[in-house]
Amino acid sequence: MLDPNAGTRPPLIRVEALTKRFGGIVALDALTLDVAPGIVGLVGANGAGKSTLLKILLGLLAPTSGRVEVMGYIPETQGTLLRRFVGYMPEHPALPPDVSATEFVAQAGRLSGLPAKVARERTADVLRHVGLAEERYRAIGGYSTGMRQRVQLAQAIVHDPRLLLLDEPTNGLDPAGRDEMLGLIRRTGTEFGIAIVLASHLLGEIEEVCDHLVAIDGGRLLRSAPMADFTAETGILTVEVEEGRDALVAGLAARGLRILEGSGVPDRTVRIALDGGAPFDVVRDTVADLGLPLVRMERGRHSLEDLFRDDVLAEATSTRPVPGARA
Amino acid sequence: MTTGADRLTAPPPPPPAPAGSIYDIGYRGYDGPRLGRRHAFATLFVGGLRATFGLGRSGRAKIIPAFCLALPALTAVVIVAMSAFASRFGISDLAVLPGHPDMAGSTGTFVVILVAVQAPELLGRDVRYRVLSLYFSRALLRVDYALAKLAALTTAALVVLLVPHVILTIGAVLLTSDVLGVLGREAGFWPAIVGSTVVMAVAMAGVALVIAAFIARRAYATVAIFAVFIVPAIIVAVVLALELGAASRYIVLFDVGTAIDAANAWFFGVAPTEVWKIASVPVAFGLVASIVMAIGSCAILVQRYRTIVA
Numbered sequence: 001m002l003d004p005n006a007g008t009r010p011p012l013i014r015v016e017a018l019t020k021r022f023g024g025i026v027a028l029d030a031l032t033l034d035v036a037p038g039i040v041g042l043v044g045a046n047g048a049g050k051s052t053l054l055k056i057l058l059g060l061l062a063p064t065s066g067r068v069e070v071m072g073y074i075p076e077t078q079g080t081l082l083r084r085f086v087g088y089m090p091e092h093p094a095l096p097p098d099v100s101a102t103e104f105v106a107q108a109g110r111l112s113g114l115p116a117k118v119a120r121e122r123t124a125d126v127l128r129h130v131g132l133a134e135e136r137y138r139a140i141g142g143y144s145t146g147m148r149q150r151v152q153l154a155q156a157i158v159h160d161p162r163l164l165l166l167d168e169p170t171n172g173l174d175p176a177g178r179d180e181m182l183g184l185i186r187r188t189g190t191e192f193g194i195a196i197v198l199a200s201h202l203l204g205e206i207e208e209v210c211d212h213l214v215a216i217d218g219g220r221l222l223r224s225a226p227m228a229d230f231t232a233e234t235g236i237l238t239v240e241v242e243e244g245r246d247a248l249v250a251g252l253a254a255r256g257l258r259i260l261e262g263s264g265v266p267d268r269t270v271r272i273a274l275d276g277g278a279p280f281d282v283v284r285d286t287v288a289d290l291g292l293p294l295v296r297m298e299r300g301r302h303s304l305e306d307l308f309r310d311d312v313l314a315e316a317t318s319t320r321p322v323p324g325a326r327a
Numbered sequence: 328m329t330t331g332a333d334r335l336t337a338p339p340p341p342p343p344a345p346a347g348s349i350y351d352i353g354y355r356g357y358d359g360p361r362l363g364r365r366h367a368f369a370t371l372f373v374g375g376l377r378a379t380f381g382l383g384r385s386g387r388a389k390i391i392p393a394f395c396l397a398l399p400a401l402t403a404v405v406i407v408a409m410s411a412f413a414s415r416f417g418i419s420d421l422a423v424l425p426g427h428p429d430m431a432g433s434t435g436t437f438v439v440i441l442v443a444v445q446a447p448e449l450l451g452r453d454v455r456y457r458v459l460s461l462y463f464s465r466a467l468l469r470v471d472y473a474l475a476k477l478a479a480l481t482t483a484a485l486v487v488l489l490v491p492h493v494i495l496t497i498g499a500v501l502l503t504s505d506v507l508g509v510l511g512r513e514a515g516f517w518p519a520i521v522g523s524t525v526v527m528a529v530a531m532a533g534v535a536l537v538i539a540a541f542i543a544r545r546a547y548a549t550v551a552i553f554a555v556f557i558v559p560a561i562i563v564a565v566v567l568a569l570e571l572g573a574a575s576r577y578i579v580l581f582d583v584g585t586a587i588d589a590a591n592a593w594f595f596g597v598a599p600t601e602v603w604k605i606a607s608v609p610v611a612f613g614l615v616a617s618i619v620m621a622i623g624s625c626a627i628l629v630q631r632y633r634t635i636v637a
Contacts, residue, residue: 113361
């Protein structure tokens with residue numbers, strides 16, 4: 001966690017029982033969530049409600065019900081005051097083709113409250129930070145997708161926001177462009193000290209950049225926890241043998257270990273529930289006694305992908321009685 | 328990124344472009360004043376005004392605004408030149424020459440061209456390229472955006488309308504030996520000039536922006552704006568010619584151009600256009616109709632931007 005004082009200060013974002021309906025469609029369903037400063041990944045499938053949540057945090061959309069507070073402001077009624085301190089990068093391209101990056105970003109800075117002279121100076125600064133050199137004086141219409149995304153990031157940080165809301169910032173980028181964009185985002189969060197909420201449906205992206213993760217699905221909170229929790233060791237030991245799996249299963253069961261059914265290479269691996277113990281010697285001795293060719297013995301780790309698997313989900317929700325708590 | 332090394336086993340990535348490197352000079356924060364809505368409004372207004380005249384845009388974008396600004400001005404210069412020519416023959420006041428009350432008629436055409444071409448430019452661009460979401464995520468309200476654009480186009484129309492009047496006044500003062508007398512006479516015109524041009528500018532800019540706000544495609548919006556300024560005049564002429572009865576004469580109130588002409592006649596206290604005389608509706612009704620169009624279009628525009636998806 002970046003901010004050691006997070007526990008003693010009000011959270012950056014506080015969402016309470018937030019519901020948003022579009023006609024009959026429920027985009028957000030009684031979502032409750034606190035977000036502390038840092039780089040927070042907001043993950044969910046397309047249509048999970050990520051963009052809707054960001055727009056409500058900005059005050060671009062009004063909640064149907066519930067309460068939202070961002071840095072102490074109510075976005076719905078104090079939007080113009082709040083937005084002086086927030087940067088936003090929408091998921092779609094949103095740049096006019098006929099003006100230069102310099103002109104557009106400087107205007108963006110002024111619209112966020114910077115005096116004209118400051119806006120000009122900071123425009124030069126942030127465009128250099130995102131890596132736009134000479135081309136910044138040319139019309140945006142001639143830019144590559146990667147350059148446009150850089151301009152979109154620049155317009156979001158030109159006014160030195162306290163909070164940056166990024167909606168699918170690597171949309172349409174090639175792998176190299178994607179890596180550069182993620183690098184820039186991480187730098188913005190760590191070196192520039194700007195709190196970031198990064199919405200993405202790409203788990204790898206979130207894993208690479210974020211230190212905290214909020215997962216939503218169908219407008220509801222799945223889980224909110226530090227990134228380390230998601231990649232922590234699981235309570236499962238996987239044992240793989242060249243042959244004789246059935247004998248091994250029988251032998252392990254005879255020594256009182258709980259064997260799990262399910263995934264892995266079906267006739268070669270055995271999954272054993274650790275149940276808090278460390279039966280590594282027992283497993284080794286069993287394999288040795290049976291004279292089986294051991295390939296590996298590995299303690300499982302969670303991956304972010306597990307988050308969206310039903311069994312892990314059930315485990316996560318049962319072991320986390322207070323979703324969203326982070327203090 | 329340590330993962331970069333692992334990826335090198337894959338096909339070699341393209342070499343990073345020189346522009347892609349990050350210049351490491353450190354980030355500077357900002358702790359100075361953060362201004363509010365008024366500042367944002369002024370920024371949008373000035374930006375819109377510059378865009379209307381094509382300033383900061385390509386040379387091609389300057390052609391039509393320059394044409395709309397120059398031709399009415401040129402007309403006024405020609406009038407001044409002719410009256411200078413006449414005065415050499417001892418004719419101090421050539422009655423056949425157009426004066427201040429006649430300017431609206433000739434300049435109006437160029438204002439129609441300006442608003443028809445630039446209103447879609449001011450609004451359609453931000454919708455088509457989805458820039459609105461970037462504007463609305465800043466320190467302003469949706470209504471600020473709509474009113475700033477309206478103020479920008481109105482001001483541009485006002486400039487086009489006022490320049491010929493200014494030239495006529497300056498010309499009249501320069502050409503006379505009785506400077507004080509002429510200054511007094513010209514000063515008498517200016518309340519009517521200001522009143523008529525403001526009503527005209529707001530009504531025309533407002534109507535054009537309302538149409539542009541509903542038609543994102545620039546070409547279609549421009550055609551639609553021309554149609555709204557031209558087609559009703561034809562319908563009015565036909566209806567009046569058919570002599571459908573007393574009530575039908577009030578159709579003149581629904582034509583922007585005719586109503587504005589009547590408002591102009593009201594301000595200057597001169598006879599209205601032929602169409603208006605045939606309709607024999609009081610010119611004050613034309614003024615009221617123009618003001619209703621101006622205020623109504625502002626209201627529709629604001630309402631449109633309150634609900635537009637960004």
